Amino acid sequence: MLSGTALTAFRIDGQFLSVAEELADRGLAEYRPNPAHRRAKLLAPTADGLAAVRRIAPQHADFAHRLSEQQRGQAEFARALDALRRLTGALDALESAPDTPQPVRGARHGR
Structure with missing residues (x-):
């Protein structure tokens, strides 16, 4: 679940x-x-990338568990991931709309 959250974020x-x-x-x-x-x-x-993933998998699992505890368990963590996925879907819909100005990728507001 952490991977899905990270990729969405x-x-x-x-x-x-x-x-x-x-x-x-x-x-x-x-x-x-x-x-x-x-x-x-x-x-x-x-x-090499797959080998790196195998090396970090135990630390990733431990971190995901601790992060889940901070989010008051898996259910809350799943709700956060769902919200991020819905936001991504909304952004995709806006980007594909013909009248929507396209954002500059990688640009941050206020910087």
């Missing part, structure tokens, strides 16, 4: 692309063609 914050680039630059991920979308590429882990 990265996307909302406009940082996913910079994280993806960093992973690719470090050889932990690679871009692949996306058969469902000509312009959007898929990001896939490399063998």
Whole structure:
């Protein structure tokens, strides 16, 4: 669940692309063609990336458990993830609307 929350938060914050680039630059991920979308590429882990995930999995699980406890348990954590997913869906709908100005990716308001 933490992974889903993190990915949703990265996307909302406009940082996913910079994280993806960093992973690719470090050889932990690679871009692949996306058969469902000509312009959007898929990001896939490399063998080194999968090895890194296996090394951090125990710490990730411990952190996810502690974070869940701070959120008053799995149910509250699941509600937060659901809210982030709904917000992402709303952003996707707005971005695909023909009359909606497109945000600058990676830009932050007030900075």
